[in-house]
Amino acid sequence: MSPQLILFNTPLTLLAGGVFGGIFILIKIPNGLRIGAMVGAALLNVLFNVAYMPSSPTKFMVQVIAGALIGCTMEKSDVTCLPQVVKPTLITLGAFLALNLAAGFLIHMVSPVDLLTALLCAVPGGVTDIPIIAADMGADTPKVALAQLARYILGVGIFPPMIFAYDNLRLKKEERGTCTNSVPAGRSGAALQRVKSTVKSPQAFVCTMCVALGAGFAGGLAGIPAGTFLFSTIAVLILRLCFDFAYLPPWVKKTALLISGCYIGGGIRVEDVRGFRLLALPIVIIIAGYIINCFITGKLLSRFCGFNRKEGMLTTTPAGASDIALSSADIGVENTGVIIIQIFRALIAMAVFPQLINLLVMVITGGD
Numbered sequence: 001m002s003p004q005l006i007l008f009n010t011p012l013t014l015l016a017g018g019v020f021g022g023i024f025i026l027i028k029i030p031n032g033l034r035i036g037a038m039v040g041a042a043l044l045n046v047l048f049n050v051a052y053m054p055s056s057p058t059k060f061m062v063q064v065i066a067g068a069l070i071g072c073t074m075e076k077s078d079v080t081c082l083p084q085v086v087k088p089t090l091i092t093l094g095a096f097l098a099l100n101l102a103a104g105f106l107i108h109m110v111s112p113v114d115l116l117t118a119l120l121c122a123v124p125g126g127v128t129d130i131p132i133i134a135a136d137m138g139a140d141t142p143k144v145a146l147a148q149l150a151r152y153i154l155g156v157g158i159f160p161p162m163i164f165a166y167d168n169l170r171l172k173k174e175e176r177g178t179c180t181n182s183v184p185a186g187r188s189g190a191a192l193q194r195v196k197s198t199v200k201s202p203q204a205f206v207c208t209m210c211v212a213l214g215a216g217f218a219g220g221l222a223g224i225p226a227g228t229f230l231f232s233t234i235a236v237l238i239l240r241l242c243f244d245f246a247y248l249p250p251w252v253k254k255t256a257l258l259i260s261g262c263y264i265g266g267g268i269r270v271e272d273v274r275g276f277r278l279l280a281l282p283i284v285i286i287i288a289g290y291i292i293n294c295f296i297t298g299k300l301l302s303r304f305c306g307f308n309r310k311e312g313m314l315t316t317t318p319a320g321a322s323d324i325a326l327s328s329a330d331i332g333v334e335n336t337g338v339i340i341i342q343i344f345r346a347l348i349a350m351a352v353f354p355q356l357i358n359l360l361v362m363v364i365t366g367g368d
Contacts, residue, residue, distance in 0.1 A: 037261025
């Protein structure tokens, strides 16, 4: 593509993504900016074949900012609360990893999706972060993006009302004496208090970006899959937890969401849209797997970790920590431990799961 077209198509792609992102925000679609940006850029490319985002710089910057954002979500109080949440966190992560592997291998067996792409489709991570990592690892990014979008919609739009309705149904049956709950309705896990950092200075922002950029560059040179994201996450975590001097203003996150959404959407072509019908069965597998996991792992958390039914099931919901925080109040869950576990889940799922998947695929394929 000529420099003139790049200078024209890149702003056009950002404009299309921004317009649709703004519309999705106005109509109150959860995570509307990044989903709208994906839709806007995809439509621009499918209809006119002109969407374009520079590949290497975009992937690098989005991974750096995504890593920094994950690092900034952690608080010192989360670490001090770790002894109280380590058991439910291990149960939740173990269940998610088992589900990730089982669903990924099943998708690969019943569809023409390659193994790496299938496994990344089922990662319980970020709806835009995982596709960017998938692109860095050489997977089929549009397929991963669509599967992750389906997982996110499931986690935000379906799980909270499903959990609320199921809990009410069980409570009514218990009141009639037809069944029992292993954890009384009023009992919940130990109350945990998050103490948020008050550091929001321009100096902290500049320091955070410098640390994230330096670490991300080192991660890219290390040759580790998604090393840019992994190294920037770890570096900002250290800056946050050891020095309490990590901060990213909201506009940085919004910019990253817009750019990453445009990058993913801009990679969707007409042939990808035609091929999306092949993802119908994989998406059904992912949805069914997460629903089954919600009930089984939620029950385990209720039985062994002192969570009540709603808390246990909400902990297994495949959505972001901020989304869970918003949903928890709506369904009557006030245990902050649920949010802390979700933060650890997001951190491990996005930083560690792709590394494990890459290693597994290399072992199976012999490094080809």
